[in-house]
Amino acid sequence: MIVRDFILWFENAPAGARADGARVLARAWLDGRLDEAGRVEAEQVFFSLLDDPSPLARQALAETFAGAAKAPPALIAALACDQTNVSALVLARSPLLSDAQLIDCAAIGDSCAQAAIALRATLSPAVSAALAEIAAREALVVLAVNEGANLPEFAMRRMIERFWNDGELREALLGRAWLPATVRAALVAATARQLTDLAVERNWMERARGERIAQDSRDRAAMIIAAGCADYSNEIAALAAYLRVSGQLTAGLALRALLCGQTSLFEATLSELTGMGPRRIAGLVADPASSGFAAVYARAGMPESLFRAFQFALTALARLPHEKTEDGALRLPVIQAVLRQCEVSGDENLSSLVALLRRFEADATREAGRRVIERRKSETAPAPRPVQQPVAPALAAPILAAPILAPASAASETAPPVVAGPPVAEPAPAPTVETAKSSVEISIDLGALEKELIAA
Template sequence: MIVRNFLSWAQTANAAQRAEGAGALARAYLYGDIEPQERRAAEIALMSLLDDPSPLVRRALADNLASAVDAPHAIVSALAADQSDIAAPILSRSPLLTEAELIDCAAIGDAFAQSAIALRARVPAGVCAALAEVGAREAAISLAVNPGADLPEFSMRRMIERFGDDAEMREALLARPWLPATVRNDLVKATAASLSAFVVDCGWLTHERAERLSREERDKANVIIVTQTAERDGRQGVRDLVSHLRASQQLTAGLVLRALLSGNRDLFEAALVELSGLREEKVAGLLRDFRGAGFAALYLRAGLPEKFLPAFRAALEAQREYADIHGGETRLSLMMIERVLTACDEINGGELDRLMALLRRFEMEAALDDARMEAARIAAEAQAPEITAPAAFSGVPARSAPLIDLVAFEAELMQIAA
């Protein structure tokens, strides 16, 4: 009887009154102590309100049924397919929607509806994959900032493929508490490509110079990523990253040589395993005797430039000699570079000019880094109170954990380009 009276009243009430009545009826259905027959009648009345011409009425239903586990599934499904401002509460909160329904709603929804799905308290991996594939930019950003999203690695990489030129998208992904090394690499690559295109469009750099700058800054960041990966995921993590670098054509002789001259041997060893197809134990054994013919054969089998072999041998020798001094760093070692420069200069008859040019750029970068660190140290000492340091600690530079800071990365690229 109550429901019949409600339907009769709804025919003459205005939109605001009908919306208020719809909310009251929904609450009575969910929480009221009503008989089963009346409950069925109330469900029919709620279903009939889905045809109400006013969005206020349907929004009132959505607001009141969104979080309910006892709401009629058919009504919830209908509201989820309604216009976005009505569907949003259902899409973002309803526990009744299945993963398949959410994927379907993501496929047909606009950016507002997709963002509502992306911001659910828990977003299953399948829904994340669908949003990463078809979602709008706003939905992808919402997904990236949601800690409750079970975001697979391949989905993050797909988001970078689609929206990597968007700084807000990159920042949202970078803020996630854990990122696979391959995703961090893709973020660095996307940042470098975006900034390279920007400075070329502005006419600040030629295309060729911007490409070189982008590549060298990307390689510098990749050395840091490899170091972090080795510490966290061990050899297998480095192997996976090197496979990704090879597949994305970033595994170059310049990157491997930079890693060695930064005190990082893990990348070189993993690259030899990846490129040669030999077992890790075999590669490690040949690498220990890097002056022998076995290492030379391994080096050539990996497809690395034959003319660069003396530089790699000199780098390995320098790394062995300066390991205690430079261990744990991720930036180029000026001492190691000078050692390699000397070794290559002694045998250069013109065929190593390209390599010498690369080493000179490494030398300039390392010298600038050393000068900046020394200038910062002197400035800090000038501002700090006069405290005499114990002799045992004098001259020992402080170290911090290597981090990939994309904001600083962008700033450095822009500074060089200016």
């Protein structure tokens, strides 16, 4: 009877009152305050509100039923396809929507509806991948910062591929708790590409030089990423596969991997290029002078002119102590050992290789110098000096009028300290002041002190 009276009142009520009435009726339905007949009539009212000319009533229903697990499923499905201010409430919270429904709503919704889906507390890999493929930029930024979203590796790479020049999206992805090695490499490549385009457009450098710098940056980043992975893990293999697909897997990168001591990345590179198993590759790489290594090198399609460089690098790595650096830096002893081997061989065909090695040597020397300087700075860093309080302008006149030589007995424990300013070009010989607690002589430059007090 109450629901029937509500229906009669509802027909002529204003939009705001209808919204309030719908909210009260929905709460009564959820709380179980209606009998079975009343619940059926109330559901009929809810579905009739879907055709209401004002969205306020539907928005009231969405606010009430959004997080309810016992809401009418058909009503939730209808509200999820409504206009954004109604559907976003349901899309972000309702537990009754399946993955297929969420994907369908993302396909037909605007960026706000897609962002509401991306904000859900948990997202399956299927929904995350669908958003990565079709969602707008704003929704992808929300998806990237949502740690509850199960984002597959290929979905993150697709997001970067679609919006590679969007710094906000790249920053959001970098803020995630864990990123696969392939995604980090894709982020580096996108950043290098954008910076290169910017430098060329503003005539800061030529295209060829910009692309050379970008390639060096990508190669260095690949070494750093590989250094953070376990030795010949699935992540290293996936990184090699990504580098090949993206066109970054070059002979120069493979040689840099050895010169950095990243033998696992080199082995993964050969495995990716030849299709051979990792154990077999590791056995062949362990004996670089064998015909088996020469065969697998040729099968990988590596340039013949660099074959001896790879042999020399593997031999040097076997003789030198194993060092795995977290920063993936070039190892100067390995480079110098390869250069010595090239000079001893006397082969004139290695001139281009020697030029490449010299460039690597310069980079390694520069990085080593930077590390030494930073270490020296940290070792010899002076203790922090106490902050000196500036002299107030009101004290300037008394201090200037005070005698230069103050007797030790006249020194007050509460007197403000005298701060010496920077020395002038030709300072006049200044007298000394003996303190009561120390025999240290303090030289006071009156000209510099006066300038400092006036400036204060």
